Amino acid sequence: MAAGKQQQTRPWCPFCGMDVGRPSETVQRTMKEFPAGRCQCGAVYVSDATGHNIGAAMVECLVFACGDEWDLAWELIPEDDYLTGIVEDYDDVTHQICPKRNLDGRAVRGILYFVRLHKEVAEIAARFAKKKEQEAKAAAAQGGNAVMPELEPVRDPKRQKRQANKLLVKQLVEAGDINALVDLSFDDKRTLRFLQKLLYQPAPEQRYKTAWLIGQITARLSTREPAPVADMLHRLFEACSDSASMPWGMVEAIGSIVAARTDIYGAFTRHLLNFMGDEGTREAALHGLVEIAATRPDLVRSTPFYSLFPLLDHDSARVRGLTVRLLGRVKAKEVIFQIMALQNDQTEITVYERGEPSKTTVAALVTEAVVHIQLV
Known part of the structure; x- marks a missing residue:
């Protein structure tokens, strides 16, 4: 080997030793801070080109491994539920490992951060992913129209x-x-x-x-x-x-x-x-x-939302009105007769749209809710 030359190698998975592909921005991911990839052994990884954002990279990689299920990711315990690994001296330009941390006069400080879920947790994550797909279809069927904002320009x-x-x-x-x-x-x-x-x-x-x-x-x-x-x-x-x-x-x-x-x-x-x-x-x-149910009623229906039914009889008119509005948006046919019982409640209340106050009545919200519930 000529003097001054350094040996460069393709990056590998610290769990199975196989070469891994270049991380990329995948269409399916909702998180976009770091390019990501998957190894054939089931591990996932993200690339931090600077090596200075390892904390954020750890968070994103773990959430990515959990199929973007934040709740699941926060509940996992290192080693008990998943393993981590780091490959250092990664150059994202050439997709190579540069042990001397310098390539053609350019500093190389990148890392690849890996997470591999244990088998039982990986199966749970897979079930979450399947459930999320089913809920998204259900949301579309219920009229959900959540729109992901456009990617902010760099x-x-x-x-x-x-x-x-x-x-x-x-x-x-x-x-x-x-x-x-x-x-x-x-x-x-x-x-x-x-x-x-x-x-x-x-x-x-x-x-x-x-x-x-x-x-x-x-x-x-x-x-x-x-x-x-x-x-x-x-x-x-x-x-x-x-x-x-x-x-x-x-x-x-x-x-x-x-x-x-x-x-x-x-x-x-x-x-x-x-x-x-x-x-x-x-x-x-x-x-x-109410705001969440406007585009993703399925997210509310997947909670114990039936615990809210008694609030239709609450002393506070605003609590009654907001409950009516929420149950209408999630198409709660289970309580449509209890909602209709409030159709003569002319108590004036304030609700907020896009942060601005708006005057209405409980009865008006009942009319709106019944329309939502009865829509096919």
Whole structure:
């Protein structure tokens, strides 16, 4: 071998030793942050060209292995449920391993991160995938029309990036400038934390507006970087479980994020039911379920939604109205007569559409719900 030459090899699977193909952006995946691939032995892998994003790569690879079932991925335990492996010194340009970490004067710092589920967990993931396909077909049959947002264009790496701060984010939220907030979120991930802080306000009009904006922003951000959005969801759930503070806006934001990207975060739907027992979060949870049911009624029907039936007799008119609206959207024929019993309830309530308040009555929502339920 000539002096100065380094031996380059094709990347291999750390589990079976077989050569693996070049990672790519596959059409079926809902997560797009890292190119991914599959080995013949069943392992999956993602490529991080910089080697600096291993945490995000770990999350995406595990979720990819679980068929984009976030709930399943979060419940798995390393070694007990799956194994991991890393192949370092990977050059994504030539699809080679470069031990000297330099190729023609270009630094090579990439990694391939691997996950292989144990047989029992892999079978569960396969069943989840089959169930998801069946639910998607059922959603289409029920009139579901969820649309995945278009892939965000790659931002020019040479552009002047902006740094987020509380005042800037507040100004953009007040102006309703979604495009600027999406750009800022790509530039500085602290934007999501500043947005979360803006939720904590007593006026419901401001909370619902901010929550809706967060849903729109994270929907677009998640087309390329879903992991920060998933992290935000977990922070919101943690904030809701903090008994020392009022979770103003947190449940509203969870509902907006899930509703805007049911294809990725739909598994969080069932967790909204946990907020039904608290008067401070019940209406926000119902609103979130209503938003999700607008495009994916199957996600709500797959939960113990029958536990909501007694809310049709709740003392609060808004709780009755939101429950009627939700049950209409999921075509709950099981309680159509209980819903119709409210057709003379002329109590005026406020509901929110795209973050904006709208006046209506329980009776008007009953009429709307009956139409949904009776549609063939």
